[in-house]
Amino acid sequence: MDTEELPLPRSRQANERLHALIPGGAHTYAKGDDQYPENLAPVISHGRGAHVWDIDDNHYIEYGSGLRSVSLGHAHPRVLEAVRREIDRGSNFTRPSIVEVEAAERFLATVPTAEMVKFAKNGSDVTTAAVRLARAVTGRPRVAICGDHPFFSVDDWFIGTTPMSAGIPSATTELTVAFPYGDLTATEELLTRYEDEVACLILEPATHTEPPPGYLQGLRVLADRHGCVLVFDEMITGLRWSEAGAQGLYGVVPDLSTFGKALGNGFAVSALAGRRDLMERGGLRHPGDRVFLLSTTHGAETHSLAAAMAVQTTYVEEDITAQLHTLGERLAAGVREAAASMGVGDHVVVRGRASNLVFATLDENLQPSQQYRTLFLRRLLAGGVLAPSFVVSSALSDTDIDRTVDVAAQACAVYRKALEAADPTPWLAGRPVKPAFRRLA
CATH class of the missing domain: 3.40.640.10 (Type I PLP-dependent aspartate aminotransferase-like (Major domain))
Incomplete structure (x- = not known):
């Protein structure tokens, strides 16, 4: 799917409503629409496992879920069971x-x-x-x-x-x-x-x-x-x-x-x-x-504490930390190989512990670039990958990882064109994403 074909009319309207009523348009600065390419900040309807849907019915594989908080995947059955049990008893x-x-x-x-x-x-x-x-x-x-x-x-x-x-x-x-x-x-x-x-x-x-x-x-x-x-x-x-x-x-x-x-x-x-x-x-x-x-x-609140207990029990009994590392290692290896094969291995850089991967987007001088980050995010979104980072959840499947690598490879192909032109501007279709911490809006 080409980026321009990603339909987000309802999300765009909802973002305007958010800004009219909520300072910053979100309750966490890192979730603000300034962190995403212009007009490509989806507003989420619901999630299940490692997948989310926006209010325009677009479907994404999601990374960095809830700013790293949803490490078991959305609506995890064991957690929900514990929460429902306590909610029925008062909170x-x-x-x-x-x-x-x-x-x-x-x-x-x-x-x-x-x-x-x-x-x-x-x-x-x-x-x-x-x-x-x-x-x-x-x-x-x-x-x-x-x-x-x-x-x-x-x-x-x-x-x-x-x-x-x-x-x-x-x-x-x-x-x-x-x-x-x-x-x-x-x-x-x-x-x-x-x-x-x-x-x-x-x-x-x-x-x-x-x-x-x-x-x-x-x-x-x-x-x-x-x-x-x-x-x-x-x-x-x-x-x-x-x-x-x-x-x-x-x-x-x-x-x-x-x-x-x-x-x-x-x-x-x-x-x-x-x-x-x-x-x-x-x-x-x-x-x-x-x-x-x-x-x-x-x-x-009893239901939140019940959720925490269920999470800890699940981590210990199912060795979740090891699962996160295995999934992260597969993703990191795949994206690095894809970037190298497209000639941008020094520019799209996957970093961090396998359970907590981030990516850096570097320009032709190997300096961090918000413009190239914008380009990369646009192409990921176009392929149905919502990834402000590459932080994994245990709900991801090998199929999800492989699909993400394919989309990242397509993004890297465009990235190379921008590097060859020494100017990513034609591929941005709007302002670059912005740092969360900055003095002026």
């Missing part, structure tokens, strides 16, 4: 439900490196709670974030460091400092420069690159030496790297860690977990000043 009460302790027991059995857990709804809830807890425990004001990682929270301590810092006092932003991933020397210099001021080091333990040998272990040593709290943001690595996250895979135990995304397979649930002596500071059984850690009306 929120004046006192804790027995489901809350069952979910905590299930989580801590899955992530045995943690001793206590508290649930919330969003990743930002728990990363900010981790930062507050670290500041309270250490009595220190500064937060050290890994500057190479793209996102930690919608809250001021992080967003103030991005190009979208409007509305955030500089006094808040000045308390956040950055260290580079993989560089222990630079991190120690930072901790020495702000001696006794840094409350915590917060980072994703791994992203599109594996941690250098000894790096996470070295951070553990630095945190202990300088008296700060080590926080692993496991929003993405949780479950996808191993059932126990990156900390379970690499054998390095943080003081605190945060989970979400895959934890609920699309249902809203996140978790702050960690050492008992730290976590209990947000509780009632300690002699010190109380920390207002997390207090959320909907954090313990």
